[in-house]
Amino acid sequence: MVPRPLLDILSPEVKSLCAKTRFPYTCETSIAKLPETTIVPARQKDGLGVLTLAVDAVRAKIAEARKAAKELAADPRMDKTAINDCMAMYDDITTSYDTGMAALKRGDKATAATSFDAARTFVDTCDQGFLDRSAGLKPAIAGEEKMLAELSSNVLALNKYT
Incomplete structure (x- = not known):
């Protein structure tokens, strides 16, 4: 749980765009936890800034x-292929x-969308690898993968508002 005062530092633009994800x-919480959120509040003023924070x-x-993956690699029961993948x-x-992000800086929203979608797919590929190869050990990394999936999904949504 993120303390309420930390969430209060977010601009109305961040809150509005995050509400659309x-x-x-x-x-909101992932952006609020970033050290640059308080140091560089200007990044919270437009869609590209919010997207950059989400990335x-x-x-x-x-x-x-x-x-977490490196810690799992030390487990002798773990399939090293799943970790390496x-x-x-x-x-x-x-x-x-x-x-x-480079595509967005060039104004190429189509390439940016494709790249962000690919990133989301890579998260699913990692997750599927654990399901396929490491039955019974998946819960050890499931939280990381679930959060990566949510964050990646949010980037895809926020890209629409840049």
Whole structure:
């Protein structure tokens, strides 16, 4: 749970755009937790700024997911292929967001949308790998994957308002 005062630092633009996503609470809390939200409030004033913050939130969650995956890799029962596949997917997700943000800066919304959709697909691919290869151990990373899925879904929705 994010403390209410932290959510109060969000601009009306962030709250309005997050309300249009499938996971509005996740959208708001993930942005509110970012250190740059309080340091650079100007990023909260338009759709592109809010989208950039949402992408930054995904990147922060990827760092947490990498850490969790590395811890799981130490479990001798864990299928290392599933872990390695997810680590590769995390790289692919990051690359997709880099490509999407660069496309937006060029004004190419179609490429951005495709890249953001690809990132969301990579999250599902990682999740499916655990289901296929590591029965019984999936709950150890399920929270990370669920949050990545929600954050990625929010980026797709926010992209419509840039």
